[in-house]
Amino acid sequence: MAQTSLPGTGLLKGLAVTVKHLFKRPATLMYPYERNELAPRTRGVIALMDENCTVCMLCARECPDWCIYIDSHKETVPPAKEGGRARTRNVLDRFAIDFSLCMYCGICVEVCPFDALWWSPEFEYSEYTMDALLHEKDKLREWADTVPPPPALDEGAEAPAEVTEAIAKAEKELEAAAQKEADKAAAAEAATTEAKAGGSGPKKADEPKVAAGEIDQETYDALIAEGKSERIARSKAKAAYVKKEKARLKAEADAGGGDAEAAPTPKAADIKVEAGQIDQETYDALIAEGKTERMARAKAKAAWVKKEKARLAAEAESAAGAGAPAGEEAEPPSPTDAAGSDQAPSTDAPAEEPAATRKLGDVHVEGTGEIDQETYDALIAEGKSERIARAKAKAAWVKKAKQAKLDEEGGA
Amino acid sequence: MSDLETTERVLPSNAPGEDVAFEILGDGDFPTAEMSLSIGPAHPATHGVFRIVLDLDGERVRGARPVIGYMHRGFEKLAEYRDYRQIAALTNRHDWLSGFCNELGVAIAVESMLELEVPDRAQWIRMLMAEWNRILNHLMFIGSYALELGAITPMFYAFREREDIQHLMESATGGRLHFTYNQPGGVKIDLPKGFLKRSAEISKVTRERFDDYVDLVLGNEIFQGRTVGVGPLPQDVALSLGITGPTLHATGIAEDSRVTEPYLKYGDIDVEVPLGENGDAFDRFYVLLHRIRASLDIIDQIHDHMPAGPVNSKLPKMVKAPEGAIYVRTENPLGQLGYWLESDGGRTPWRFKMRTPSFSNVQAIPYLMQGALLPDAISILGSVFFVVGDIDR
Amino acid sequence: MTVLTSTTALAQAPSILDVGDGVVLPILLKVALVLGLFFVVPLVGGYLEHKVMGRMQNRRGPVEAGPFGSLQLVADGIKFIQKEDIIPRAADKPMFALAPGLALVPALLVFLVIPLGPGVFAVDLELGLFYALAITSISVLGILLGGWASANKFSLIGGLRAGAQLIAYELPLIITAITVAVMAGTLSLVGIVEAQANFTLPGLEGFNLWFVFPQIVGFAIFFVAAMAELSRPPFDMPIGDSELVFGYMTEYTGIKFAMFLLTEYAGMITMSALMVVLFLGGWQILPGVATPGCEGAAGIMSCDPIGIAISVLVTLAKIMGLVFLMVWARVAYPRLREDQLQRISWLVLVPLSLANLAFVTILTVVL
């Protein structure tokens, strides 16, 4: 068989192989300083999006180790309509997974019918005692932010039925939307000025091609996260963008009448949902936590979209609170309308309204790595690692600084 | 051993196998005694909780008795209370180095009982994963066997390769050891984008590094001195003990169910079964090492064949195997794995019997160790490749 | 001991540490030298082993403790000291405690006679070679004792293997050393170095040769035998971690275990140093090259401080080179079997070294 011809050649070859490796780059990954890029499917830890959970108990029942603990109570929801029946709803009180028992089989994630459980590649949650591995809802919720979007499938993969359907639907919707837009645009054209501030909807309607190019980043990200292909997500997101833009304009119009003080900042300019915009704060925090560039960017993007949405909602609310009676026009408003109503005297918008509606996220604070010493000390005292404490303390500092700025502005 | 005369039975203990104590042999004025040496349950060479009681005359082994059961986890009974999805997660744990191949057996058993058509693509993906898993397993044993003979380096090289492969498999399955990727009717989810490209790259790299193992271990004169002629296993003994896998192939018998009874799509490709001649430790290692190459060949063929299409078929929410029984055998990395699945139509099996290769292979140990030297006993122990969890279940 | 009483009667060359007229100061200096050598050089050798082994195995070796992990062994030592010192209940307690010391002290004593440079040694005994070989073989007593006293079957087998190995390998080792002594005409280690500076073969006048050149066979035998005597892989059957758990060290923990480990590293250094002295020309840079700053016999014997420093560095570099070779063999090879080892010793090395001795003796007489 593999007998060597000359005695000693085997010994020399052994020396040669080893000395060859002496001059090779070591395969070692310097772990705490360097990190492996883990695959998105990695079963690292189970994350819970508790807002999705309906307490159906499927996961707890299917878990081979019975290591999921769920407590809930029933709550009666008053009827939606006058005369309707009151319904009961399960409210999640406790959701805990005992990771000292879990065998990471993934059955719970698989069976959850409401997409409340997800795998995250996070793995650094070892503890000194076994019982410390029992993680409750809050902790599981934290991990939900680390769930990466699933990877695209192989070229040979068959698109799942939902996707094929979605493509057809999205295409139809897109067509319809474009048609509607065109109709609207024709009506709105007269009122539209050249002002760019946010009026992209009506303006774009002039050139349907351009409008089609704009997509709703949120929808896009969500679809990609669901594992839809790039193309489908784009087309759906386009449709969603058109839809949203319409809704927004409508809402603005609704609020527009009495919107004198409520919207002092030219939000309309911010609203343009631009691909690639990220939430710098989130991004910095994640990078500081040692997340990879890719993950941080993706999350920060999502965070930005989320914040933006929240902000818009809050604005719309406050505007509505401002009690504008004038917002009933059926016609889509144009920025000039809004500008015009700016001059109209405010009826009863409270002075502190703008400050109240402003979110921390709107305030930008320049920080050069300052940390909140108090938080830092507290965390260190709790036995957190240096790295975590620093990252968290940094975040705390940023938060505080922002609050201070806000207060200042509010005071002024 | 100064107090031999006074001690007829030294240190009797209630542990199994421990009751054979010193026994005075010969009648000369220099009495010698057999020493009973308990290797394991916690011993570096047994990689797991496996125990062998050796009766030693000096360094010469007079008798060897494997004592098993330290890791019995009641898999067969447990399976009777788990539905088929849970069993997949259970079975990839008895031989923890061949998780994917274990799940595969269960999936095939359930599918055959349901007479389920498995999409082609799913079958090819399963083969691809099974062969990667086989390489993972063999690399581990190449490293650990060399380590048992005192060569520390191959282990590190083997783990470097293993890391690449595990990373690859993790990108598709989410697991590094316990893949849980099979489900009745196919695999859980299709391969991620770029998987096949990466797989081809790793196959190429592993092939290049294959020579390092040949030069460092197989061709080394010391290694040959330690293994050639050590623990030869005759064909008839091997057959009568039910030995399978590389240990059987080393004796020159090409019984491999991928070839003799092809499952999945193994019938559509060339499967090479490396064979030995004498069935000694060297041949066993030779076969193991060359099975890596053979598996790489298979992987390259799979890359060329991979069809497009769906990877799983529609199933009811709760899979229930119809009443009846089936025996499925697959070629696991360490030998033939058999699952006997008997169902009464319920959501769990009525009986789930495992025929695991390691359990049968360790039956050869008493035969092989008889009369060997203590270091050879270790060399033999390492060369009938076994996983303790696969023995005890 | 003779060392203390007579630095003149037995000593050949004066040590540079013999300063002043007093007795106390030179002795203190020499103790400092020996202890320094004993505690520093083996750690450097150990670090080299860690690093080289790591790189050859495609990893990095120690990186965290100290710059580039250089303090890893120091950290290990501190860890060992902190660990609980367990003595098995069935063990022969006094013997169990004595064994690591018995192994360690001879390894320390060898450093007395090892010359690192011109005058850089504690003492130059007339019987230096004899002394070194005699002392090193005492270490195995500690190992045997430890194996026996542990009351553990694995330890016992390990200890017995160590004893068998010593008997088998002491012979070729000593015969080869004798061969060198025959060539050099002296047993003094300094004298052997000096002899190599002057040794030459007919036809090569004016170009000195180290003994490794005429005696390449002897060098190989000595190297193999030294590794076997130190139980270095591939001859580490007394430890044989996959068979005997950890051989004679199985039951040892904490500081006692560390002492055994230190013995092994110190043994590596002393054996390498002996090889440097016997075969590799001691502190001479290259054959035929005089050390800068030195004059006298072939430019190696009387040196100014710079010459001494260079000489010491050259010796240490050669020692580390040999340590590297030992590590390399450890990385590349599996372990032999005890009977194969004995066979190599009795059937190959002993006859070969005897033939070598005969050949060299005849050569010396003829020349």
Ligand code: SF4
């Ligand atoms: S991964 Fe498996 S074991 Fe872990 S909680 Fe989910 S179902 Fe239970």
Ligand code: SF4
């Ligand atoms: S299966 Fe999903 S929705 Fe149901 S209880 Fe579990 S997490 Fe909640």
